[in-house]
Amino acid sequence: MSGELSDNQGRGDATWSLPAIHPEGRKYGLAAIGVSLVFLLVLDWEIIGWPLLLLSAGVFAFFRDPERVVPQDDRLILSPADGLVTQIEQVPPPPELQGPGNLGDAGLGTEPATRISIFMSVFDVHINRSPVSGTVQRVVYIPGRFMNADLDKASEENERQHVLVKRPDGTNIGFTQIAGLIARRIVPFIKPGDMVAAGQRVGLIRFGSRVDVYLPRGTGSSVLLGQRVIAGETVLGELGQRILIEGVSQ
Template sequence: MSVDLKSTVIKPLHREGPRFVAIFAAVSLALFLVWDPLGWIGLGLTVWCYYFFRDPNRVVPQDEGLVVSPADGVVSLIGPAIPPSELGLGPEPRTRVSVFMSVFDCHVNRAPVEGTVTQIAYRPGKFLSAELDKASEENERNGMTLTMDDGTTIGVVQIAGLVARRILCEVQEGAILERGERFGLIRFGSRLDVYLPRGTAPRVSVGQTCTSGETVLAVLGENAPATARTV
């Protein structure tokens, strides 16, 4: 297998992945002992589990003022919304961009901007389909506020979905994140909401496919000369 083909097929795993892949593989082996067709189904699910927890490197655009997507998936909602009160972003509506992750998307979440984590707040809730507008208010969620050096604040909310049962946030308040840096994961199937600063217009459309850490959701101010890095 060539290096390029190997890197295309074999992806690094998030640290949550190996134990789940091992469980799926063990069940598949047991199913083979019961009936071969069941074993092949289990094997297929094991491969799916491996790719669900994949954690590929991304090339993060480095122009000044960029807001990148925190998740792989499809833009499901764009519009004004009041941020969750626990984020401390005030009572005024902001433009919210929602990215829905299906069970086939990479579920590693990345910081949309560089900044300091000034607020993290978890709220229990329901497990409605993450594609629904009301999921922002009613579903289990974990919110994070990022404050940039110039005082600009952006809210990022991890929202559990219909089959998601665990939200993982791997950073704490006070952490300093780079744009595109990994900060968490949700399993299995979910959504990320980004609350942009007031007056910021999104650069994406509903139905557009996003790549976490790479797709530009919005631009804050003027752009600097383009550079990129791999993380």
């Protein structure tokens, strides 16, 4: 199915397949299997071996990397992460994304912008994707704490990585990968100067975390607080569109 074009008129093919495991996670899954086999076959400690074997399956599941059908429309800003929308607020962009950068971009400025925060639990896919097509202008890593990623101050105090992508029309889109209570490493797949496509894999965060997306001014959220989103597929906003959308939990 990879690379196949589909549309909303029924063209294309939809088949289920077992998600691939990202190479970053294979070593952890194989190591967990090796330890569990030692307890089962060598030490004969089944009370420890079987739970470890089950944990091995969980490790592989955490690093799953399913294919996504990415909408092909330059006006759309896509979700960079799977998870739950926990905050939609007007806040100033982080200082690392505000001013001019080394590659000549203007940054996001200091005026408040719509920030959409997406919380990823350990059960979500943790591969992050670019919300738009363009050129990577900045990848800024900030060491920090490992507080609950669902807290508002995690954006300023936790270990995090800021990414700025400049669209072909000059519009800058910023997003931040934030480590959480369990997460201990943010793994980038990109660097400044790289060209990325909307929905392209750009990194991962290990074991529970959060991603903040800063929409351009004049663009409102197309998702609701409490909504679940899918990386590379769910539309967070459409450039220049700001309308009220209401939802009811049921």
